Every structure is written in C-alpha cells, then in structure tokens.
Amino acid sequence: MKRALISVYKKNENLFQFASFLSKKGYQIISTDGTYQFLIKKGLTNVIEVSKVTSFPEILDGRVKTIHPNIYGGILANRSIEKHIQSIRYHNIHLIDIILINFYPFSDKLNHKKTCHSLVEFIDIGGPSILRAAAKNFHYVTSIVDENDCELVKNEIENNGEPSLGLRKKLAGKVFNFTSYYDSTISKYFLEFENDNFPIYLNSPYKKKMNLRYGENPHQKAAYYINTFHNGSMKNFHQLHGKELSFNNLRDIDIAWKIISQFSEPACCIVKHSTPCGVALGTNIMEAFQKAYYSDTVSSFGGVMAVNVSITEKLSEEINKIFLEVIISTKYEKKILNILKRKKNIRIIKINNPVSDKLECVQIDGGILVQETDYLLNNKEKFQIVTKRKISDQEMKSLIFAQKVVKYVKSNAIVVAKNTQTLGISGGQTNRIWAARQAIERALEKNKKGLVLVSDAFFPFRDVVDEAFRSGGIHVILQPGGSIRDEESIKACNDYGMAMVFTGKRYFKH
Template sequence: MKKALVSVYNKNEKLLEFVSFLIEKKYKIISTNGTYQYLLKNGLHTIEISSITSFPDILDGRIKTIHPYIYGGILVNRSNKKQIKSIKNYNIDLIDIVLTDFYPFIEKIKNKSIDIKSMIEFIDIGGPSLLRSAAKNFLYVTPIIDINDFKLIKNEIEENKSISIKIRKKLAGKAFNFTSNYDAVISNYLLKEEKFPTYINFSYKKKMNLIYGENPHQKAAFYINNIQKGAMCNINQLHGNPISFNNIKDMDIAWKIISQFSPNIPTCCTVKHSTPCGVANGKDIIEAFQKTYYADPISSFGGVIAFNTKVTEKLAKEINRIFLEVVIASDYDKKAINILKMKKSLRTIIINNSISDITECVQVDGGFLMQETDYSLNKKEEDSYKIVTEKKFSDQEIKSLFFAQKVVKYVKSNAIVIAKGTQTLGISGGQTNRIWAARQAINRALKKNKKGLVLVSDAFFPFRDVVDEAAQSKCICAILQPGGSIRDEESIKACNSYGIAMAFTGKRYFKH
C-alpha cells in the first residue's frame, strides 16, 4: 500500500478534502502530531509519526520528522537493489507522497513588532528538509508544497492510478523554487543591514501574467517583492484592458514623480515610454491636470497619467476628453469610476502604497547592476545649493528650480527640464550630448511661454554652450546644475555676462 506523509502548518478544508481523497485511493497517511490531531478531530484516521519513529516531538517541536525511518523511506533510490535491501533490513517503509508547508516566516516578517528571537522560531527546518528530500527523489516520490496542485494530482491518480514522472518533475521544480525563495527571505532578514551582500537572493512572487512584453510578440509577467511593500506591489485594477509590460514601467515612473509631492500640493504627471511628458502642481487637481496636459498634449496621447489626490467626478470628465492608456490615483469618487468606465479600454488603477525601494537593479547580459535608489529629495538637499553667479535667485525661481529637479531625476540622461513656476514646459533627455537636449527642451518651452523660465540639468555642463543656448532664447532667467566640470568657470562667466542666475548642487542625477 502506498504511503503519504502529511505535515502542515496551515490546516483547512482543502487539506481535509485532499487527505480524504488519498485515503479513498488506499493511501496510508502518516502525519505529525498537530496535523494528526486536526485530521482525527475531523474524522480522518492516520498514523502518527511518533509510532513509526518510536520517538516523540522534542525541543518544543523543533524536531518532529528528522529520523532515518522517515528520510530513508523518502530518499531511497528504488532502482538500486542495495538501497532497497538496506531499508528492508531496517524495516523502513517507502513514502510515495510528501505534503508539507512551512512555518510562516514570510508572513510574520511583515509584522515589524515581532523581535528577532520570536522570528527565529518561525524559521522552518523540518518542512524544507522533507520537501527537498522528496524533490530530490522525484523519480519515485511526489513533493507537494502548493495546495493549488491538489486538483492536478487528483486528476493524475483518477485517470492513471499514479502520478506521472512529468508531473513529479514539475512539482520538484516548484518545491525547490519555493525553498530557495523561503531561504532568500530569511537571508535578507538576517542581512538587512548589508546593502550589497556577497550573494543576492531575491524574493518575488508572480502577481499576474501581462498582456505582452515591450512588444506584442514578447511574453511577460509581473512579479512583486515578497517582503517590501513597494508602490507597485499594491496595484488594483478597477477597469480596462489587461496591463502590459510598458504600462507598468510607465506607471512606476509616474507614481514616483507625484509621490515626491505632499497630497496638499495637488500634482499631476503624464508619462510616455518611461519619460515624463508633463508635470505640474495646481491650486486644485483640475488646475494641475490642465497645466500638465498643456505642457505637452501631443506626447501625452496614449500615455499614463497619475494624480496624488482623489479623482473627482469633474476630473474624470476632463480625463475622458483625451486618449490615455492608464489612469492612476490612490482613490476615486464612485461617479468618477463610472465616468472613466465609459472608455472601455482605459486602465483605471488604484495604488495605495508609498514608494519604498531602497535599492534598484538593472539586468545586463550575464548579470545585473545594483545600486541605491535616487528617490528621496529632502529639504536639506534643497538648501544645499550654492549660488555661483553675481545674480541671485528669487524666491519664485528657487521654488520652480527645485520643482523641476524632482522631475529631472526621472528623465533619461542627458536630461534638461524647463519650467515656469510649478509646471514643466519643456522636457528632453536620452540624447547623446547635452546641447541637443537643451535645444529640444528650450524649443518646446518657447512654444508655450516666452519669459521667466528656469532650466535644470541632471549633470554638469561640459562646455558653456548650454548657457549660450539658454541666453539666446531670451527666456531663461535661472539655471540649476550639479557643477563639477573642468570648464565650470566658463559657464559661470557666460551666465554673468547674460545676467542669468546659476547655482551648483554638487549632486548629479543621471538616469541611464
């Protein structure tokens, strides 16, 4: 008679149904004490593991299953006569199915109030050992870690009276996938003070399959951080077409930009192809939307729009006047949702989590690069600039410059942002030299406004040509840049000759 070992932390109706099925199919069930008591209480009679090992649970349950009578039955190579003879000599029975789950370390880690001594007790030893043993011996044993596989296994047994090697191999892969993730979470918890440990272990769980990747012929999926509660972990789609790879990339940029502004400063942002098209603050969200859209109505077509306040009925009507792929906000009026649903394809998204990323990575062929994020821009940084020209900034220029700096961080370098007040009017980046980006940004801004503009650069000016271009426009009155070029003095002299105020921040914002 075949045997199944069942030892689980989570005990529920699905477990009862599956164990009942195995008993019906003439499997003998071996279970650990807690599982044994639960099954017995629900009318299912099994074999308690201590009756096989002749040894009780010890160390407050830290050791329950670690015994040769159990692992011999799981790990034996059934095509090896010597090994089969060995287990028979010790009266060890074969075990055909191992069903287990782990102590909920991953769930508990999210509770910041639990101290390290308590967290240690949620590090499972027996569960991973059992599962890994069964997975290693998948040629003969079926490892089960996911209750969603119960149906698959039941179908296999019903149709074939056994579980095929193809399915056992798949389940073994899932088992090692799960155990590696579980260990990664523990490792990251114990090494959380280490920003760049020797080995990088990610813990991500698939949230959804995407409609396609960067292009329609590429398949894609979206995985979320299993530990940190980043903004993109909590996407809730209310309406519209399935989400694509490019949608999420643009949503990430848009949400990061608006999240830099307090909710009492109504802010709107449009993004297209991972580049901000327009960003603006307003006295209310309607004004912020209108200023943002006016900043670049052409590029906003088919883009992503994000708001840092609730979407109202009035705002929803304004949104529906233009073509967009995605609308993001933390909340919507009920009437606003109904209005937005009038556009069948428009993806309406709620995000309630704040930005939490500490590090970020970029994949390259054969590896990836990892760095600290460049998200935060606090008040101290805003106070750290140094005026290097004869002319000083006005209060309004300071406000406008640091508004634009919050945007330039998310524009591909070389990046230039032109702003008027708290509204972008010209954004350009991704050029191979800075003067091209400056010309494009200035030309776009001049189509909308002819005076009182400010210019922010993500990196220093290698030559004075950007200052010359700004002066030629006759509309740029202030410049903010990191400084640090060997030709800084040339740019300073040029600003002085044109009567333009300029300051250095000492901080570069490249985004490759």
C-alpha cells in the first residue's frame, strides 16, 4: 500500500479534500497528532498517527515527532538500489510516496512583536527536514510545500496513476526555494540582534508580490518581490485603479514617495524616468501641485505624481486635465476616486507604510552591492556658512528643501529653487558644470530673482559659482565642500557678494 505523510500547521477544507482523495486512491495517510485529530474529526478513517509508525511518542512539547529512521528511511530510500530496499525491509520500514507539509509560521509571528523566547517555538525543525529529504529523493517521492499544488498532484494521479517525474522535480525545486527563504527569515531575525547588516552570506527573504506588465522595456519580463522581514513603503501598497504596473512605474513610485515623505507641509512631487522633474510645498495641496507641475510641464507629461496629504476634489479635476501615468497618496475619498477613475488607464496607488528601508541593493553582473540607505538628512545646525555674506531664514529653508530633492537626482546633480519650489533640476551629467548650466537655464525661464542652487557634491572648480553669478538670480549656494579648491569657490562667492554653505555630506546617486 502506498503511503502519504501529511503534517500541517494550517488545517483547512482543502487539506481534508486532498487527504480524502488520496485515501480513496488507496494511500494510507500518516499524520502527526494535530493533523491526525483534524482528519479523524472530519471523518477520514484510513489515517494513522506518526507515533504508530515510529513506535515512539511525540516528546518535548512536540519538538520531536517525525525525526526517526522509520520516517526518514521510508522517504530517502533509493528504490533503484537493491541494498536500500533490503535495508528498509530488514528494519521493517515502509516506503512513503507523498509528503505534504506546511511550516510553523515564523514570518507571520514576527509582526506580532513576540519575544525571542516565544518566537523560537515557531522555528520548524521536522517539517523542513522531512521536505528536504523528500525533495532530494524526487525521483521516487512527491514533496508538497504549497497546498495550491495539491490539485496538480491529484490530476496526475487521476490521469496517470501517480505524479510524473517532471512534476516531482518541479515540486522539489519549490521545496528548496521555500526552505531557503524560510531559513533566511530566521537568520535575519537573529542577526538583527547583533546589528549585522552585512553578514558573510546574503540571503534576504523575498516573496513575489506580483508579476509586472513588463520590465524596463516591453520585451523584458519582470516581477516584483517584497522583503518579508523589513517593512517599507513599497511593501504594503494597493492599486485601486488602472493598467498593470510596470518595472519603471515601481521605480518612479518609490522615488516620488521618498521625496514627499520628507516633508510635513503639503508636498507634491512629479517623477519622470527615476528623476524628480518638479517638487514643491504649499499651504495646501492644490498650491503644492500647481507649483510642482508648472515648474516643468514638459517633463511632467506622463509622469508619476505623489502627494503626502489627501487629494481634494479641485485637485482631482485638475489631474484629469493632464496626462499622468500614476497618482500616489495615503488615502482617497470615494468621491475623489470616482472623479479620478474617469481616466481608464491611470494607475491610482494607495501607500500605507512610511519609508523605513534600512538597506538598499544594486545588482551588477555576477554580484550585488548592498549599502545603508541615505534617507536621513543633515540637521541645519551642522551647516557652515563659509562666506562673508550671511543667509536669511527663508534662504535656509529653501536650501534645506532643495537638498532633500537633490538627494534623489542622478549625479552630477544640481537643483535650483525659489522658496519651496524647484525651478531647475539637472542630473546624470558627466561633469558638474553641464548640470549647473542646464538647471540654471531651466530656472531662469520661470524666475530670474531670489534663487538658490544646491549641489549633491563638491565643486572641483569655481566654474559653477561663476555660472551662477552670470545668471543674475542666484545669490546663495549649498554644497558639501571638501574639494582641494574649495577656497577658489569661496573667494568667487565673496567677490560676487554671494553666500555659500557647506554641509560636510555628499549625496551621490548613481
């Protein structure tokens, strides 16, 4: 008689239906105590307890149930090796053909803020061990870790008498995929106590959230995975309307949300191709939107827009007059949603979590780079005014605003702003003077007075100061400092009657 070992934490009707199917097909069901009691109460009779197979009771509050040669021998025996068959017969061990196990929910319990003492009881030992054994012996044993696969197994048994080798191999792959994820979650938990962000082996736990419309280009397939250990704004969001999301959409949503999340005042940010093209604060969200959008209406076309407060009816009507790919906010009133949904394809995103990423990764060919995130910004008390000309409180406010934007512009990055509105943004240039000229030129198209300029890195030459002075509208510059030619830039500012502030911190973004 064929045997199936079923031992699950989550017991439901699907489990019973699968066990009942196997029983009708002549399988004897073996189960641990909890699963056994569940199946018996549901009316299944062809089921025996593991302790009957091992001739040993469950001990240590259930920590030891299935760890026994009578179980592992029945799973691991290579049925093409006569010596293996003779061995299990000699020891009166019966072969086991199907394994269905789901684990103690360690990941789920992390969110319940349990103590380490109680959480360790949700580290499954027997389940992963048995499934790994079954997956190793996939030539003869079917291993199931995802209950959704029970239907596939049922169909093949119904049609072919047993699961095919191809299916067994696929399910074995899923087992090792899941056990590695499960162990990486536990590893992360323990390493957190040591504040070890860079362990010898990198095995962060990620789970697929969705398939994406496509990757960076339509011919590239893509999917989105969430980190099940750490929280983050992009871990818990909901799409309320519109077309499927693409790879590029998610990149832009992430940047737009990080930028507006830095501000307590009503803020609006529009991102295009991973670069902010318009950012502004306002006394209300309508004012913030108008300032952000009209700072660069050309680049905003087809952009991703995020706001850090609720969208008003007036703003929703304005949004419908322009072309945006994505809108992001924390909440939407039903009336506002109905207005926005008049546009069939616009993607409406609700983000529930604050920004909380600890690490960020960049994949390169053959490896992965990992670093701490750069979300926190300098306090203004650390700023150093290095010129004779001082700055006003309003100018300082404008500098801090623009610096929060320049962090998310590709290096070399320059942001020109007035008050709390960006007017010129340029980045991704191979030298700083090109970025400065572009940002200044764009700003002067909209305003010629009272501007500030912020750079993500130091000035290797005084040419940016000279360019800013020639504009006639820039009187204050902020940069990290640290160049061997800093004195040249400082002298240029003093000669021109301009102010320069050093921050001591660079914000490269590659």
